Amino acid sequence: MARINDSYLKLQAGYLFPEIGRRVKAFSDANPAADIIRLGIGDVTRPLAPAVLKAFHQGVDDLAQSDTFHGYGPEQGYEWLTEVIIDKAYAPLGVDLKPSEVFVSDGSKCDCANILDIFDLGNKVAICDPVYPVYNDTNVMVGRTGEADEHGYYAGIHYMPCTKENHFTPEIPTEKVDVIYLCYPNNPTGTVATKAGLKKWVDYARNNGSVILFDAAYEAFITEAGIPHSIYEIDGAKECAIEFRSFSKTAGFTGVRCGLVIVPEALMGTTAAGDPYSFNKLWNRRTTTKFNGVSYPVQKAAAAVYSDEGWPQVEETIKYYMANAGIIREGLTAAGINCYGGVNAPYIWLETPAGMSSWDFFDKLLKECHVVGTPGSGFGPSGEGYFRLSAFGDRNNVETAVERIRKKWGR
Ligand code: MLT
Secondary structure (H helix, E strand, O other): OOOOOHHHHHOOOOOHHHHHHHHHHHHHHHOOOOOOEEOOOOOOOOOOOHHHHHHHHHHHHHOOOOOOOOOOOOOOOOHHHHHHHHHHHHHHHOOOOOHHHEEEEOOHHHHHHHHHHHOOOOOOEEEEEOOOHHHHHHHHHOOOOOOEOOOOOEOOEEEEEOOHHHOOOOOOOOOOOOEEEEEOOOOOOOOOOOHHHHHHHHHHHHHHOOEEEEEOOOHHHOOOOOOOOOHHHOOOHHHOEEEEEEHHHHHOOOOOOOEEEEOOOOOEEEOOOOOEEEHHHHHHHHHHHHOOOOOHHHHHHHHHHOOOOHHHHHHHHHHHHHHHHHHHHHHHHHOOOOEEEOOOOOEEEEEOHHHOOHHHHHHHHHHHHOEEOEEHHHHOHHHOOEEEEEOOOOHHHHHHHHHHHHHHHOO
């Protein structure tokens, strides 16, 4: 029999969100009349913007005529989309990118996982705790780690706890690490980094020859001025950072699938022999070998996100979700629950009432309030005692959920 990849056996539990789905299904099957409100996985609920939908339809119609038909496109994305991304998403931030540095993809989850292909297994990786589980689990899957200890920390990974004591801000490692995952605005804690804070990471990475994997999937939800939307707003970041962005949350593409990776040409690694080598070249090689590009109609729809007609519509939806975030944050704070995030991010990170464990609170909330959230411990050991609520729900549902929680736990 063929050998399996044993590294998968080191994973301690199923992936977080399917596990939540399983528990919710079991409850709902046993209680079919329960009106369950889902604020667990960060999945959007508002429809696509009209201009985006129009472009999407047009893209499909183009496929119906031989003179506008499209087969394989460039693996890295159509140039008319990469140019829109450069002009509309990066140039206004003062970030200058070349088309060859932009790679259009089918979403950030895959990108965050696939990027590991171009890094040697011997690299030391640093991960925040709590964290978007994909960063941790994919490092386990590729065989970079040993077994997990009793807390759930895998041998070989440098974990950076983020708790209220350090304002959910990871400490710069005192040892040398090669690859650092940062996510801002942060999933799950909803916190943001300042320019000064990111500069410390860029300085560290440049001094140590490290690469920062910067997940900016939630940048469109920043409401306060002065908060960086891209790591490339920091001088020198092009020499030490790869950035991931997504249309999923920004424009409601969780079911449509489109994201992007920026791999600057200035970013270099070293070969086993110690010679410098371009990560951009490697990622391009990987992309052209393992990917055939995002579908043409989806790229048409993505380009319309940044159109003059599309962007104000997209912004309306972002404002809707952020108003939800305010309702959750303020409602629960008024009820005496300590809440974080929710100002520049669509997630509210709260301390569980009465010191309950994250999963106990999950079960109680589901059974007694019929509200689904995400247990903080599912994002890592330092998430124990915390809980995440997503602001991506329908307004009525969000208001009802807050009301139910206040009635149950409010002071
Ligand atoms: C989350 O809830 O953390 C996200 O929706 C997961 C994802 O984007 O893959």
